[in-house]
Amino acid sequence: MPEKSWLFALKEKDLTGNSIEFVRVKDTPIILLKKNGKIYSLYGKCSHMGCRLSKGTFIDEYVLKCGCHGWEYDIRTGKHLGNKDATLETYQNKVEGGEIFVLA
Ligand code: FES
Numbered sequence: 001m002p003e004k005s006w007l008f009a010l011k012e013k014d015l016t017g018n019s020i021e022f023v024r025v026k027d028t029p030i031i032l033l034k035k036n037g038k039i040y041s042l043y044g045k046c047s048h049m050g051c052r053l054s055k056g057t058f059i060d061e062y063v064l065k066c067g068c069h070g071w072e073y074d075i076r077t078g079k080h081l082g083n084k085d086a087t088l089e090t091y092q093n094k095v096e097g098g099e100i101f102v103l104a
């Protein structure tokens with residue numbers, strides 16, 4: 001497995017408190033979102049049939065529901081609620097100079 005490195009994902013100003021941004025980092029789809037001042041970064045496609053999770057909606061503070069068929073994930077852990085085999089990968093992130101980087 002190749003070593004991970006910090007890679008640019010998005011300008012911080014483009015991530016508002018309400019948005020879910022979809023980006024590709026080294027060809028990996030990733031969603032970025034901000035909750036209570038903290039930035040979360042997760043694999044950007046649903047484990048069910050691959051819909052972009054940026055089209056999802058929040059049904060609870062930290063629970064994102066896929067817009068296609070309703071699978072639900074905890075954005076803090078990437079875990080699917082009810083199916084432990086459907087966990088989304090999560091990525092560490094950091095902000096430097098107004099830019100968000102993910103470890104991928
Ligand atoms: S693709 Fe997400 S629930 Fe079906």
